[in-house]
Amino acid sequence: MDEGVMAVTSLRFVVSWVLAPLLVIAAALTGGYLVSARAGDARSSLTSALDTLPADTLVAGFTNWSAIRDALDLGDASTPGVRAALNDDASLRDLSTRSVIGRSVEEMHQSFGWSAADLDWEVYGQAGDGAAMVARFDDSISLSDVRGTPRTLGYKQDGPVWNSTSSSPITGELAATLASLAIVPGKRLVVAAGRETYVRTVLQVIDRDDPSLLTVRSAADVAKALTGTDAALLQSGPVACDATSLKKLPADVQAQADAAIARAGDLAEVDFAGRGIVDTST
Numbered sequence: 001m002d003e004g005v006m007a008v009t010s011l012r013f014v015v016s017w018v019l020a021p022l023l024v025i026a027a028a029l030t031g032g033y034l035v036s037a038r039a040g041d042a043r044s045s046l047t048s049a050l051d052t053l054p055a056d057t058l059v060a061g062f063t064n065w066s067a068i069r070d071a072l073d074l075g076d077a078s079t080p081g082v083r084a085a086l087n088d089d090a091s092l093r094d095l096s097t098r099s100v101i102g103r104s105v106e107e108m109h110q111s112f113g114w115s116a117a118d119l120d121w122e123v124y125g126q127a128g129d130g131a132a133m134v135a136r137f138d139d140s141i142s143l144s145d146v147r148g149t150p151r152t153l154g155y156k157q158d159g160p161v162w163n164s165t166s167s168s169p170i171t172g173e174l175a176a177t178l179a180s181l182a183i184v185p186g187k188r189l190v191v192a193a194g195r196e197t198y199v200r201t202v203l204q205v206i207d208r209d210d211p212s213l214l215t216v217r218s219a220a221d222v223a224k225a226l227t228g229t230d231a232a233l234l235q236s237g238p239v240a241c242d243a244t245s246l247k248k249l250p251a252d253v254q255a256q257a258d259a260a261i262a263r264a265g266d267l268a269e270v271d272f273a274g275r276g277i278v279d280t281s282t
Contacts, residue, residue, distance in 0.1 A: 044227040047214060049123035050234075052134040052189065054201060055211040057125040060219075061098030062232045065119040066138060068095050071230060071279040076140055077117035083109060086117055093279055098231045100124050100133050100177050111170060112149050114141055125213065130198030133177060134206075137188045146190070147183050155181065160203060161196050218271035229276025237270045 045064050053060055068090055069077055077086050087105040089095075096102030099122055101115065108115035114137065116122065122135040137146065151157070154167035162181045164170060170178060180196040182203055183189070189206065193199045204210040213219050219234060226232045 044223070045121045046226060046229065046232060047220065047223045048136075049121050049134065050219060050223055051212045051214040052191075052202065052206050053123060053125035053132075053213040054127055054205050055213055055215055056129075057127045057213045057219075058236045059126040060213060060234045061100075061124045062229075062234070063096060063099040063102060063116075063122045064230050065102075065116050065121055067230050068279070069117070071095075078140075080106060080109075083115065083117050090116075094277060095230050095279060098124065098233055101135075101174070104174050107174065111153060113145055114149075125202075130193060130195065130201060132191060132193035132198050132202045134192075134202060135190050137190065139188075143183070143185045143188065147185065150181055158196065161199050163196055216272070222272045222274040226274050226276040229278050232274055232276035234272060234274040236272055 045066075046062050049062050050060060069075070069086060072086065072089050072093075074082050074086055074089075077083050083105045087103060090099075090102055091097075096116070099116065101108060101122065105115045105117055109117065118137055118141045120136040120138045122133060124133045125131065137143065150162035153169065154165050155162035156165050157163075160182045164175065164179050168175070176194050178192045179194050180192065180199045182191045182199050184191065184203070184206055187206065191199050191202045191206070193202070201210075205212045214223070219236075222234055223232075226234075
């Protein structure tokens with residue numbers, strides 16, 4: 001397994017590809033790419049997060065909030081000033097680009113009593129039939145307080161799921177992201193989605209009734225390679241190929257890429273791809 005790391009303004013970027021068939025080295029890929037063989041699950045925060053998403057997830061964005069607070073030297077982020085620093089500094093350093101709640105830290109704290117400042121990690125998964133955020137609360141927050149918040153915000157309970165109503169004060173993008181909620185106290189998890197049915201889909205995965213994304217071995221391999229990143233993006237083959245298509249390059253750059261591929265041989269099809277970022281400022 002070869003690993004490349006590219007340092008840019010105190011941030012370390014790591015990119016991983018899992019190819020089909022195995023052991024095919026894409027020699028035309030350069031600068032910061034890592035080709036991975038089958039690897040075991042190290043149960044990092046990233047792999048734990050992927051274990052909550054459905055197996056048919058196409059794109060997963062991961063944010064390691066605990067590591068980010070440590071990197072920014074923010075402690076437990078328990079005051080408005082420190083929460084503002086988390087909101088702003090994480091955004092400025094591109095550490096919250098994969099988060100769906102990372103730019104609403106104080107807004108969420110005022111409404112829900114918790115925010116990215118109170119999370120170990122957050123993952124946002126997108127599949128063909130829905131999308132959901134799953135996050136794990138750190139040990140500093142009381143789950144009894146968290147469980148009582150939806151009712152005070154005007155959410156209506158339907159079994160394990162809380163659905164927002166017209167009386168809910170949450171507005172804008174946050175309202176869409178947190179339209180339906182479920183708290184899983186035993187695992188200190190919160191699940192949120194734009195619709196109730198997909199929250200229930202994710203709960204089935206968390207309850208081990210349905211397989212998770214971590215059972216997709218190529219996704220698990222990429223997660224293994226990206227262990228320790230502060231934020232990461234994983235994409236299934238078709239999505240990753242579309243995102244890196246040579247057809248999107250300017251004509252002169254595309255010609256250079258075509259020439260490099262011609263010298264090295266055809267590229268192999270990607271099963272799963274991922275890229276991550278680590279703040280090395282400290």
